[in-house]
Amino acid sequence: MILAGLALAAAGAADLIRRFATRSVVRVVLLILLATAIVVAGVLSDAGVQAAIAVVVGLAWVRSMPLDATGSASFWPAVLLAVLAGATTALMPERDTPGLIGEVWHLPSPEGEIGFDAAVLAVGVLLVVAESGNLIVRAALDREGTWRPVEAGGRFRGGQLRQPQQGASGFQGGRLIGPLERLLVVVLTLAGAYSLLAAMLAAKGIVRFPEISKDGETGARAEYFLVGSLVSWVVALGAAFLLWWGVHS
Template sequence: MTVLALLCLATAALAPLLALRPALLWPGAGLSVAGLAGAALAATAVAPVHGVALAATLVLTALAAITGGGPAVLVAFRIARRQPDAGPEPSPPPGPLRGGRVIGALERGAVAASILAGWPEGIAVVMAVKGLARYPELRNPNASEQFIIGTSTSVLWAVAVCGAGNALLS
């Protein structure tokens, strides 16, 4: 079962690569969620991992938290805009906040590291730093909505992945 849980975590970490193509956003995000759900279910039936499995769990959990959040945020934005997915459409125009993908990946990595290190208070530190850094930009139209949707989705994804990873660790 440990191997199955690790394979599911690897699926959750690698499935977002499908979402690099806009036409495969939904399948990539869905496969990532399915991998995360499979890892969480398989983790309930195993003893705590040790050795190589422990290292693999930590790496795959962090990787899944970092990579899977991007498609999750894009899906949340698409749902919030209520735009149909029919036909090939150009990628949506960038919002008022620049650098969101890189900042989001760093944010999810910091959230995952703080949870895996046993310091959940680190989430508050990450969100406070991000909020202070983005404060001047939040006065632009739609910026606050983009910030709240993106940050909330990103952090919730990282916490969910770390929950599945922690199930293997304890």
């Protein structure tokens, strides 16, 4: 489980650093500090090998998943990361004494004590459903050649014309709505509030219906909405299941 948590944390935190650290020097320094922190956490929890593997996974993720998809972006890195997280969670359950950290670790909850490995997995899941989820959605849209707005002008991509959207100075709500939506899906799924979850997902469709209804004959906006929403929900539901599986293992 610790390998899954560290790998997800490495990928998710690296994406947040790449998104918000605009200067190259600052970005590189923060990525080095992130790798160092993961290795230190692994050594202190008797998971040095797993930490080293997580750093390699994070580096591979950064190299294979661009911030803004250009062309037919690869969707396979997300599949491989999900397989790695699921397999290691199943094959490597939570340990009883995770090194030096385990001697001082104490995190109570209404359901009982939360182990260090489970806490690391939870942090990794939350980081991935944030910015990494946006990258996965964009990769899926570009992979299928789905119509997607661009910041300025319109151009053909994957055989379909992408129309201009508001300038970069405008509020790009998708970057905030997507992570919040996935976080709510994870929380509501783990809480067993399936009726609220269904209501929230239905409300999103109702809110976007006027825009989709103006599509005409192309159906481009409807396709964009369906592909983006379904991929985002799959990421969130998969993250919730992984976290539930890890905690109960």
